[in-house]
Amino acid sequence: MLLAEDLLLLLLDDEKGTTPGLWVAVRVPLGAAVLAELAIDDAVELEPRESRWRTPKIRVTGATEQDDVLAAALQVVAQKPRTAVDLVGRVGDGLKDRLAERLAGQGLLERHDGTVLGLFPRTTWPAAASTHEAQVREGLRAVVVDGAAPDERTAALAGILQALDRLRPVLGLSGAEARAAKKRVAELTKGDLATKAVRDAVEAAIVAVTTATTAATSVAVIS
Template structure:
């Protein structure tokens, strides 16, 4: 499972199959997590841009892997080598949801439900079929946000994307655990900002990509996260 697949599951309602938050912000968070995975897998680098407080993309290896989602990312970044990181995230989301749904259906985690609105308009939904993996991820994210455990590389990356989207409290419900909502957000932000979970030689690049995810989402909208 890729980080972006786990994020998609966390941002999707199990029963209705609908995603949360304004469409563009969710898409950018997903695309950003895919870029983060490409960096963690050492397929790209993020270097400091001297003239701006941001980062530049450097493509290292675009050899296909056979994974449709990962290779989708590789094919996109290959066209944006040398560009600013915030400019790379928007094109990465094109077609990404379709790849995610196809992959998760193939793995038996989601299923496809077809219906017709007013008996005429075709409608598709992708509710959960097997929630075992998602529940495991929720538990690990929750433990990291409650400081029960330190986040692993994958969980740290997930929390960074959730924090950028303002969706960390959708995974950990503060009221259910008796902790203030602001403390959950503060912990998520610290995990994202420090990036201690990333390999030492990639930490600066990871922080640059996380900064680009935040910048891209903030530039799109400031609408709060709500189900729709």
């Protein structure tokens, strides 16, 4: 299972098959999850920061990917070095339905084709089985709430969910528990879980989601 597939399962409403509560297009966090996985696989890296005024760009390392989704994303990154903010939307374009089809093929989602207002076609992806999603939630809770030893994938997943402000509802957190979880995630994404190159690239992907979410929220408030 890809990190982006786990993320999509957590973002989808199990009954409605939609992604409620997001201020930003779902392609952004899905693209960030793919970038994070490429970094964890050492397939991409963040350029060294040469100036405080210049945002470092992500570039390929020369490694290859066997998974078709990751391989396609790697081709996008290989076109030319771009910032994570620029890449997440490009990498995530069309990814929701592509990943959902794969998950449906594994019996985890169902495809429902319908219309909105009887006019506009819409596809939703309600849950068909919840076992894997429940395992992902348990793994997240163990690390974020119970203090279990983390791994790179769980830290990246928690960071993206936190950037989307979806960690609390996904894990059912509130009050002091939610505040402690937020602090824990900040420590995880900047901790010594991997090489500096991987940490930097994963953090860049998370920052890209935060930037897009903040911008979308600001536009909504002004409107």
